[in-house]
Structure formats: C-alpha cells, structure tokens
Amino acid sequence: MRFGVLGTGMVGQTLAGKLVSLGHEVKMGARQAGNEKAQAWVASAGPSASAGSFAEAARFAEIVINATAGAWSLEALTAAGAENLAGKILIDVANPIAPNSGMPPQLSFCNSDSLAERIQRTFPASRVVKTLNTVNAAVMVNPALVPGRHHMFLCGDDATAKSEVAALLVSFGWPPESLIDLGGISNARGTEMYLALWLRLWGVLGSSPFNIRVVSNDF
Amino acid sequence: MRFGVLGTGMVGQTLAGKLVSLGHEVKMGARQAGNEKAQAWVASAGPSASAGSFAEAARFAEIVINATAGAWSLEALTAAGAENLAGKILIDVANPIAPNSGMPPQLSFCNSDSLAERIQRTFPASRVVKTLNTVNAAVMVNPALVPGRHHMFLCGDDATAKSEVAALLVSFGWPPESLIDLGGISNARGTEMYLALWLRLWGVLGSSPFNIRVVSNDF
Numbered sequence: 001m002r003f004g005v006l007g008t009g010m011v012g013q014t015l016a017g018k019l020v021s022l023g024h025e026v027k028m029g030a031r032q033a034g035n036e037k038a039q040a041w042v043a044s045a046g047p048s049a050s051a052g053s054f055a056e057a058a059r060f061a062e063i064v065i066n067a068t069a070g071a072w073s074l075e076a077l078t079a080a081g082a083e084n085l086a087g088k089i090l091i092d093v094a095n096p097i098a099p100n101s102g103m104p105p106q107l108s109f110c111n112s113d114s115l116a117e118r119i120q121r122t123f124p125a126s127r128v129v130k131t132l133n134t135v136n137a138a139v140m141v142n143p144a145l146v147p148g149r150h151h152m153f154l155c156g157d158d159a160t161a162k163s164e165v166a167a168l169l170v171s172f173g174w175p176p177e178s179l180i181d182l183g184g185i186s187n188a189r190g191t192e193m194y195l196a197l198w199l200r201l202w203g204v205l206g207s208s209p210f211n212i213r214v215v216s217n218d219f
Numbered sequence: 220m221r222f223g224v225l226g227t228g229m230v231g232q233t234l235a236g237k238l239v240s241l242g243h244e245v246k247m248g249a250r251q252a253g254n255e256k257a258q259a260w261v262a263s264a265g266p267s268a269s270a271g272s273f274a275e276a277a278r279f280a281e282i283v284i285n286a287t288a289g290a291w292s293l294e295a296l297t298a299a300g301a302e303n304l305a306g307k308i309l310i311d312v313a314n315p316i317a318p319n320s321g322m323p324p325q326l327s328f329c330n331s332d333s334l335a336e337r338i339q340r341t342f343p344a345s346r347v348v349k350t351l352n353t354v355n356a357a358v359m360v361n362p363a364l365v366p367g368r369h370h371m372f373l374c375g376d377d378a379t380a381k382s383e384v385a386a387l388l389v390s391f392g393w394p395p396e397s398l399i400d401l402g403g404i405s406n407a408r409g410t411e412m413y414l415a416l417w418l419r420l421w422g423v424l425g426s427s428p429f430n431i432r433v434v435s436n437d438f
Binding site: 106107110111112146147148149150153180181182183187189190191193194196197198199200201203204205208209210211212213214215216217218 | 323325326329330331365366367368369372399400401402406408409410412413415416417418419420422423424427428429430431432433434435436437
C-alpha cells in the first residue's frame with residue numbers, strides 16, 4: 001500500500017518507519033518539500049521511502065496518516081488539499097495539545113468537540129478514523145513493549161475504513177482482541193480527553209512504556 | 220469514625236451503606252433535613268445511620284464525602300458551611316457532569332480546571348482528596364466486582380489526608396498496590412476528564428462493572 005504520513009516529528013517518523021518495514025511505500029509530508037528531518041528519514045529508510053510537501057504526500061497516498069501536532073493539524077490538512085484526501089482513509093493519531101499551556105499541557109478544545117470531529121467536518125469526503133492517540137509513538141508500533149493484555153481504541157463513522165485500520169493495527173502487532181471500537185467519530189472526545197490522565201500517569205511512571213487495560217468480566 | 224455523606228443518590232447511599240457496614244457512624248446530608256430518600260436509607264441502615272441537612276451532616280462528621288451531583292456540589296458544600304468543613308478531610312467523588320448535555324453527557328468545565336480544585340479553592344481550610352470518581356458506585360465499595368488487578372487514583376494537596384483516605388479505600392477492599400497517587404489536587408483534571416472515555420466504555424460494556432488497569436513493566 002502507499003501511505004502518506006503527514007508530520008516529521010517522533011510520531012511521524014516512528015509510524016513511517018514501521019510502515020516501510022512492513023513493505024509499504026511511504027511518502028512523508030512536511031510543510032515544505034525538502035524538509036530536513038524528512039530528508040534525513042528518507043536517507044535512512046531506504047528505497048520505499050520518499051518525502052514531499054503535505055499535498056504531495058496526500059496525493060501519493062492510498063491511506064493518509066495525520067501525525068502532525070494537533071494544534072496545526074487542520075492547517076496541515078488544508079495544505080494537503082481536500083482533493084488529495086477525498087475518498088481516502090485518513091487516520092488521525094494526533095491530540096490537540098495547546099502550545100504553551102504549561103506542564104502538564106492542556107487541550108486546545110475538548111468536551112463538546114474533538115480534533116477528529118473537526119477533521120471529519122472539514123473534510124467530509126474523507127473517511128476519518130481516530131486511533132493510536134492514547135499511547136506514545138514507541139508503543140503505537142510495538143505494543144509488546146507493554147507486557148500482557150492492554151487495549152487500543154478506534155472510532156470513526158465509516159465501518160469499512162475502521163476495518164481496514166484495524167487490520168493495519170494488527171499488522172503493527174496489536175492483537176485483534178486488543179482493539180475496542182468505540183463507535184462513531186464523536187467518540188474521539190473520549191480518547192482525546194484521556195490525554196489529561198495519560199499525561200499524569202506519564203508523570204508517575206516516567207519513561208516506562210505504558211497503556212491501559214479495560215478490565216471487566218466480559219472483556 | 221463519624222462520616223458525613225452529602226448526597227442521597229445512588230453514590231451517596233452506596234458509600235453510606237458501606238461505611239455503616241464497616242462500623243462507622245454516618246449522617247447522610249441533604250438539601251433539606253427530612254429528605255425522603257435519606258429517611259428511607261436511615262430506616263434500612265440501622266442505629267449507626269442518621270440524616271439531616273448538609274450543614275448537620277458536615278458538623279457531625281470527622282470526614283465529609285461529597286457525593287452530590289457535580290453540577291450542584293459547590294452549592295451543596297456552601298450550604299454545608301465552610302465552618303463545618305474546616306480542618307476536615309473532604310473526599311470528593313463527584314464528576315462535574317453538565318445537566319441536559321446529551322448522551323453521552325459533557326462536563327460543565329474541565330481541562331483548565333476541575334471540580335476538586337474548585338472545591339479546594341472555595342474551602343481552603345478543608346483537606347480535599349479526589350478519588351473513586353473513575354468507577355461506578357458498586358465498584359467503589361466492592362472493587363472485587365472487577366476481576367484481577369485494576370487501579371484507583373487519588374490526588375490532593377495534603378499528604379496526611381491522602382494517607383487516611385488510602386486507608387479508607389483499603390478498608391473498602393482496594394488492595395494497597397491498586398492505589399495510584401497522582402499528586403496534588405490539580406491532577407483531578409485527569410480523572411474527571413477520563414469520564415469522557417469511561418462513558419464510552421460504559422456504552423460498549425453495558426451494565427458490566429469495569430475499571431482500568433495501568434499496565435507497564437514497572438507497575
């Protein structure tokens with residue numbers, strides 16, 4: 001498959017690297033074609049890796065991943081171009097962290113809205129799936145870093161898109177039974193607001209990879 | 220110990236009943252002395268149970284529990300009286316759910332503030348500890364309803380108060396190693412915002428009692 005990974009930070013590089021290792025073709029998108037971090041990644045990642053502008057990465061891709069900083073994601077996706085995103089699965093892994101909001105940081109918006117909903121509203125022809133935003137980059141692509149059973153959430157309005165994303169997560173190492181479908185895209189409010197607890201657990205646990213397991217008699 | 224449980228709903232009745240069963244004296248507080256639900260509870264709970272106004276319950280108590288609906292908690296605590304709450308541990312188990320905010324409901328405020336912080340700011344002479352707001356009433360007092368290992372968070376600015384509340388949680392059945400101290404009272408933002416995810420998990424799991432376990436190599 002051809003993936004466009006928008007974002008050159010830790011999350012973008014980690015996801016792009018994993019996709020290449022799984023045999024996919026990946027174009028990393030940045031604000032400007034020729035971005036240094038993207039070029040360095042291409043040099044290290046081999047012939048299936050390439051880089052370009054947000055628009056070039058989105059145009060290239062069959063599946064687009066938003067791994068930009070949440071505060072700038074709508075701007076980045078607008079630069080990518082609605083016409084280059086139309087009809088495609090758009091995996092949103094970002095959290096709308098408010099810049100300069102202290103430590104632990106706050107969200108730019110939440111509760112009555114979410115980044116994933118804003119993206120779906122702004123790009124109604126795209127098939128937005130929210131997932132992976134509840135763990136750090138290393139765990140996203142290597143869930144076995146966290147021992148035993150733990151869960152990954154996904155939500156979105158397009159059931160077929162969610163199935164394809166679930167299969168992608170399984171290819172990353174997430175066991176099928178670890179995936180919890182929360183329903184439509186508005187449920188991203190739940191996983192984005194969980195960031196407030198995640199940040200505090202991170203404060204307690206330090207650098208140790210962690211995640212949560214939902215525990216019940218049925219689950 | 221003498222407890223004042225503010226609130227006559229499911230959470231208040233469950234906590235008050237557990238406290239009586241553990242040998243404590245409990246006065247349930249309501250907006251009006253003579254509240255029917257409080258009177259019915261007293262009739263069923265035996266000689267260690269009594270009821271009164273919010274102020275009477277707070278005055279009676281060595282430890283006060285806020286189990287009122289979060290939207291009205293500050294009003295209820297104001298009626299209880301700062302002088303009756305001063306110097307006392309005030310356990311806040313409420314979530315600031317916005318009335319008439321749809322399903323799943325939204326919070327009245329979050330992200331840059333929390334109910335527990337508002338309570339601590341409004342009653343600076345009280346020793347506020349936030350806990351138990353991440354599980355339903357049945358699990359609060361019977362954590363074994365959820366199988367295996369799972370966690371309960373607490374936070375507050377007074378370390379001694381947190382220790383006493385931790386001991387109370389252990390008496391409810393929470394294993395000491397299940398308790399995670401998140402730090403100062405502002406960390407209640409994390410556990411209150413988790414409600415957004417809890418509500419959606421509740422939607423997936425239905426009536427089955429559930430909780431989360433934090434999973435890492437260290438924890």
